Amino acid sequence: xxxxxxxxxxxxxxxxxxxxxxxxxxxxxxxxxxxxxxxxxxxxxxxxxxxxxxxxxxxxxxxxxxxxxxxxxxxxxxxxxxxxxxxxxxxxxxxxxxxxxxxxxxxxxxxxxxxxxxxxxxxxxxxxxxxxxxxx
Numbered sequence: 612x613x614x615x616x617x618x619x620x621x622x623x624x625x626x627x628x629x630x631x632x633x634x635x636x637x638x639x640x641x642x643x644x645x646x647x648x649x650x651x652x653x654x655x656x657x658x659x660x661x662x663x664x665x666x667x668x669x670x671x672x673x674x675x676x677x678x679x680x681x682x683x684x685x686x687x688x689x690x691x692x693x694x695x696x697x698x699x700x701x702x703x704x705x706x707x708x709x710x711x712x713x714x715x716x717x718x719x720x721x722x723x724x725x726x727x728x729x730x731x732x733x734x735x736x737x738x739x740x741x742x743x744x745x746x747x
Contacts, residue, residue: 627661644683651690671699679703
């Protein structure tokens with residue numbers, strides 16, 4: 612956990628959800644049909660939370676490109692009253708064996724740093740990553 616905080620603190624290129632179009636455009640260039648939905652009222656986020664949310668979405672979208680066999684995907688960012696909710700879902704199947712990959716470990720660490728929750732697993736006709744990050 613200390614290493615995660617060091618990386619977040621020392622990363623001069625730290626990006627946030629405002630730069631998410633770069634990730635989605637890159638995924639589209641790789642052939643992924645991905646849509647972004649923003650729900651709720653966007654708000655200013657603490658820099659570390661914003662950077663962690665960006666990295667979670669980035670890793671989840673990367674996993675879709677790698678493992679979803681070209682299936683369409685959606686990214687939903689929901690600004691709730693007290694929690695930022697991220698959902699990245701695809702319509703492709705994949706093995707449960709990837710649920711312990713390094714990217715998912717990083718997502719779990721980022722979520723844990725904010726006392727949040729992460730669910731990653733199969734769903735009907737696809738795979739879904741859901742992260743909840745409390746603002747406080």
